[in-house]
Amino acid sequence: MTDSPLTLFCLVDGESTSFPVAIDSTKTIGDLKKLIKTENPNTFNGVDAKNLTLWRVSLPVVPKNERKAISLADVSSKEELDETDDISDVFKEKPPNKTIHIIVQQPQPGDLRANIKKIRGKFFGSGSIYAEFLDSYVQGQLSLPVTTTGVRGLPKVLRRGMVESQGTKPNLLFLDLPDPSSVGVPVPERFRSNVLLGVLERMQAQDLPVFGVSGCGKTRTVIEMLCLQWGFYFNAAKGDLGSDDLSYLSERIDAKLLEEKGPNVNTLFAKDTTLLLFLSRLLILNYCLRVPGCRQTFSSASWTILQVCPTMFNDVFSELFRALYAKLKRHAITESELLPIVREAFDSVQESLIACNYPNFSNESKLRLVVDEAQILSDKGGTSFRSSSAHADLRPMLSPVLNGFRAIGGRGELTIIYCGTGLSIRTLHWAMSSGDGVKEYGSNTFPYIEFPGWTCASSVQSYIDRLKKQLLDDESKRL
Secondary structure, three states: OOOOEEEEEEEEOOOOOOEEEEEEOOOEHHHHHHHHHHHOOOOOOOOOHHHOEEEEEEEEOOOHHHOOOOOHHHOOOOEEOOOOOEHHHHOOOOOOOOEEEEEEEOOOOOOHHHHHHHHHHHHHOOOOHHHHHHHHHHOOOOOOOEOOOOOOOOEOOOOOOOOOOOOOOOOHHHOOOOOOOOOOOOOOOOOOHHHHHHHHHHOOOOEEEEEEOOOOOHHHHHHHHHHHOOEEEEEOOOOOOOOOHHHHHHHHHHHHHOOOOOHHHHHHHHHHHHHHHHHHHHHHHHHHOOOOOHHHHOOHHHHHHHHHOHHHOOOHHHHHHHHHHHHHOOOOOOHHHHHHHHHHHHHHHHHHHHHOOOOOOOOOOOEEEEEEOOHHHHOOOOOOEEOOOOOOOEEOOHHHHHHHHHOOOOOOOEEEEEEOOOOOHHHHHHHHHOOOOOOOOOOOOOOOEEEOOOOOHHHHHHHHHHHHHHOOOOOOOOO
């Protein structure tokens, strides 16, 4: 190779924006570390150049509007570079264009609380695209797109991975959702959430599993419920509704299992990572509840739509969770450190909801947390995790994830609802016995719901009649 300067594109571990560094090929990797720090003083403030770790990678650059944070842990082919190596020995040929060549890994962070504060400040700070998006959404400037031709005016929601959608293809899952402002007024019988709300009202346990065949209305029911009551929506299925943050968590736990360190280590990692996941969701809701005028333009229904349909807007949930995970994965996080931080965020959400004087939240209200498609986690790592019960039985991935959520709020504050087509009574037994463990008064069973689907021809006709009422013109009503 000639002695001419090379332009190397570098990326900080956990970030999405690369930067070029021009360096002579006769220099060493140690010199490259110094140059990277010199040209990025704010990024590496307080970090000595010698403590940076450089990894050689080859990652094609994607279009700017498609870029996401890249974690070194997700890169399968990488090589750690020694500071004594010459640049010319590492890059014997000219590096390819439109490619990230170097990932820069910073040393293990110190104070956990300070690092979370730093990430939060950057994510929600002035000029942040995420803050600008959330401000617009909370102020009512964004809404779901609707069909524009043929059957007009119905909600149109794309599944992730779909590049285009016909303007005539509606998603009826979001048709005629209930209004959260009508507190005290009985929920109309047409809403499937009546079944769920009735059970939630009288149950004592913290957990509520929801069973049923595919298409019977489980997801629609929990969406209606979250429109009426404040809470959180997670989906374990990659490429389905909701953020991909939970599926990303599942992938990180899968990678941990490959280290073969045993059920105890696996369980602690899964639970701590779930706490981090919940923290990212709480931080975003806290931000939304501090946007000026949120009481008039932001409701439990709009919060639900943001969580269930983030890919129609901006998946801020996944972006923040990935940023937290990428920054903190090298920190020896312990539950004793992380738990009080997440608990403070949980308390802050409750206090903000009360301070905003929302009609559907009071001191006695519980937050609801939904894990949709939970059978995916129930099918993973069947003997790789420990139960939290005294028997310490081996459990699948769903067990430590549920326990991570349970660790933040008690029965009087948080209800956890997990639903999926593949859930079984066996899942109900181990999930409940290792969790809240409260049976209903006068019963030997835990509460659960099993949806029967369409009950008769009249129920189908009733649904069609409701649909017709939502259409904009007579032509569209000819169903």
